[in-house]
Amino acid sequence: MSPTAALQRPPASPPLSILMYHQIGRFPRPKAHRALYCDIGRFRSQLRYLKWAGFTVMSLEDAWRCLFQGAPLPARGVVLTVDDGYENFAQHAWPALQEFGFTATVFLVSSLIGKPSAWLKDFDQQPPLMDAATIRRLRREGAHFGSHAVSHPRLSQLAPEQMRAEIFDSKAALEDLLGEDVPDFCYPYGDYNERARDLVQEAGYRTGLTCIRGAANWATNPFEIPRKAISYGDNLIGYAWKLHAKHARKG
Numbered sequence: 491m492s493p494t495a496a497l498q499r500p501p502a503s504p505p506l507s508i509l510m511y512h513q514i515g516r517f518p519r520p521k522a523h524r525a526l527y528c529d530i531g532r533f534r535s536q537l538r539y540l541k542w543a544g545f546t547v548m549s550l551e552d553a554w555r556c557l558f559q560g561a562p563l564p565a566r567g568v569v570l571t572v573d574d575g576y577e578n579f580a581q582h583a584w585p586a587l588q589e590f591g592f593t594a595t596v597f598l599v600s601s602l603i604g605k606p607s608a609w610l611k612d613f614d615q616q617p618p619l620m621d622a623a624t625i626r627r628l629r630r631e632g633a634h635f636g637s638h639a640v641s642h643p644r645l646s647q648l649a650p651e652q653m654r655a656e657i658f659d660s661k662a663a664l665e666d667l668l669g670e671d672v673p674d675f676c677y678p679y680g681d682y683n684e685r686a687r688d689l690v691q692e693a694g695y696r697t698g699l700t701c702i703r704g705a706a707n708w709a710t711n712p713f714e715i716p717r718k719a720i721s722y723g724d725n726l727i728g729y730a731w732k733l734h735a736k737h738a739r740k741g
């Protein structure tokens with residue numbers, strides 16, 4: 491991937507953060523891959539902080555309007571994104587979000603709806619992913635969904651036709667599942683190259699979300715939008731620091 495392309499311009503003020511989560515629930519303290527887990531107690535504290543500090547929790551569409559369509563940025567804007575679509579999102583994260591009246595965008599792996607997270611081959615478990623009925627219910631309740639490709643591949647390692655299928659077919663499948671446009675794409679592993687980026691645009695998506703660290707204001711291209719990963723180890727101070735940071739360093 492080419493992170494420098496998205497980092498050539500200092501962010502406008504105020505910064506708009508797009509936070510990245512994966513699994514949210516109750517876990518034994520992870521020995522590795524800490525950015526893939528967030529304790530539900532900490533998640534609730536983080537939502538409470540957003541409310542207390544006066545943050546506007548925005549949809550990705552609203553953020554896109556601010557970043558690329560000239561809509562005014564809120565003084566403190568934040569978007570919550572959750573990758574992969576684990577069942578624990580429906581079980582733990584969504585009820586907490588609803589309590590605070592916040593929304594989030596969840597990125598789904600279109601061929602693994604209602605199945606184990608099969609790409610996590612090296613993990614002890616492949617935690618289950620939400621099924622279609624759950625996804626439709628959450629959408630009715632105000633959650634947003636985007637595409638995380640068909641099978642969660644490293645896109646840059648695929649042959650051109652496979653890459654195209656992962657990007658295009660996931661959009662079609664999720665639009666079929668949801669009965670509406672699916673305008674947002676998130677690169678699995680944050681892995682992409684120019685070809686993948688351009689295919690995301692060609693497929694008709696509005697955004698492409700990366701794992702480049704930084705405020706979303708750094709994006710010069712809507713298909714290379716930076717995010718900030720929230721890790722299992724982040725206490726509230728670390729969390730607040732990440733939220734307020736303008737710069738692309740220390741994720």
Ligand SMILES: [Zn+2]
Nearest residue numbers: 573574678679
């Ligand atoms: Zn993922």
